Amino acid sequence: ALPGSKVKLVLNLKNPSGSVLIWWLDSELTCGQSRPLVFTQGHSVCNRSFFPCFDTPAVKSTYSASIRVPDGVTVLMSASRSSYSKLDRIFQFSMEFPVPSYLVALVAGELQHVDIGPRSRVWAEPCLLSCAVKKLGGSVERWLGVAEDLFGPYLWGRCDIVFLPPSFPIVAMENPCLTFIIASILESSEFLLIDVIHEIAHGWFGNAVTNATWEEMWLSEGLATYAQRRITTEAYGEATPITSTQSSSTLYFLIALSEAFEKRFVGVYFSQFRLIYFYC
Numbered sequence: 001a002l003p004g005s006k007v008k009l010v011l012n013l014k015n016p017s018g019s020v021l022i023w024w025l026d027s028e029l030t031c032g033q034s035r036p037l038v039f040t041q042g043h044s045v046c047n048r049s050f051f052p053c054f055d056t057p058a059v060k061s062t063y064s065a066s067i068r069v070p071d072g073v074t075v076l077m078s079a080s081r082s083s084y085s086k087l088d089r090i091f092q093f094s095m096e097f098p099v100p101s102y103l104v105a106l107v108a109g110e111l112q113h114v115d116i117g118p119r120s121r122v123w124a125e126p127c128l129l130s131c132a133v134k135k136l137g138g139s140v141e142r143w144l145g146v147a148e149d150l151f152g153p154y155l156w157g158r159c160d161i162v163f164l165p166p167s168f169p170i171v172a173m174e175n176p177c178l179t180f181i182i183a184s185i186l187e188s189s190e191f192l193l194i195d196v197i198h199e200i201a202h203g204w205f206g207n208a209v210t211n212a213t214w215e216e217m218w219l220s221e222g223l224a225t226y227a228q229r230r231i232t233t234e235a236y237g238e239a240t241p242i243t244s245t246q247s248s249s250t251l252y253f254l255i256a257l258s259e260a261f262e263k264r265f266v267g268v269y270f271s272q273f274r275l276i277y278f279y280c
């Protein structure tokens with residue numbers, strides 16, 4: 001084709017594993033048990049069953065999406081812009097910053113939100129929302145401010161958080177503009193704090209600057225964990241060992257949960273590594 005001319009590219013996609021790595025939950029598997037819910041978890045190569053993509057962190061692109069849903073269903077994506085047309089029930093998203101395919105994520109269900117800061121809101125099923133807001137209200141903006149003092153401006157605009165049912169296969173995922181986090185984490189305020197700060201740190205380390213290959217993912221996790229500790233130390237002082245029985249048992253339960261999934265889903269290792277690494 002001549003330079004500047006348009007070409008039509010047709011891709012025939014076949015998922016080599018044959019499995020569809022999109023989590024369709026019947027309503028019984030959600031926290032509220034009133035409506036079905038669907039979510040994706042792209043890390044590391046699961047998004048190949050979501051859309052055609054180069055599932056290496058070396059390739060980044062912007063993206064846009066249009067999604068039609070039944071009444072009463074809200075869709076969220078890891079995108080910098082979104083809009084909703086009530087007339088035709090279509091959500092539209094666009095991500096203006098280039099991201100690797102593993103950072104494209106979607107969740108749809110009975111989700112409601114509360115603003116907890118000038119650039120952050122909490123999304124959750126209605127039955128979880130007040131607890132999540134109580135635990136995070138005001139804190140996210142504070143942590144973002146500390147992180148910006150340390151590492152420079154936060155590039156992504158929004159810093160929203162969505163809580164997912166316990167079948168979410170990992171603890172949390174740093175999807176840009178919209179962190180995904182497992183609702184079980186609300187059982188432990190300390191763990192919630194550490195993990196949300198960790199995902200915020202990925203806004204600089206892993207998402208803005210990304211390792212080129214999967215083998216180098218330790219750079220993303222290592223630098224995010226370093227940044228997480230810097231932010232935590234600035235905000236709360238030096239770390240002290242956690243000794244309460246409740247915190248420990250919650251932690252070990254979550255590690256056990258991660259281990260239960262590790263044979264089925266890639267990506268748990270990082271969360272698990274992070275937990276053990278942080279606490280030991």
Ligand SMILES: [Zn+2]
Binds near residue numbers: 174198224270
């Ligand atoms: Zn991480």
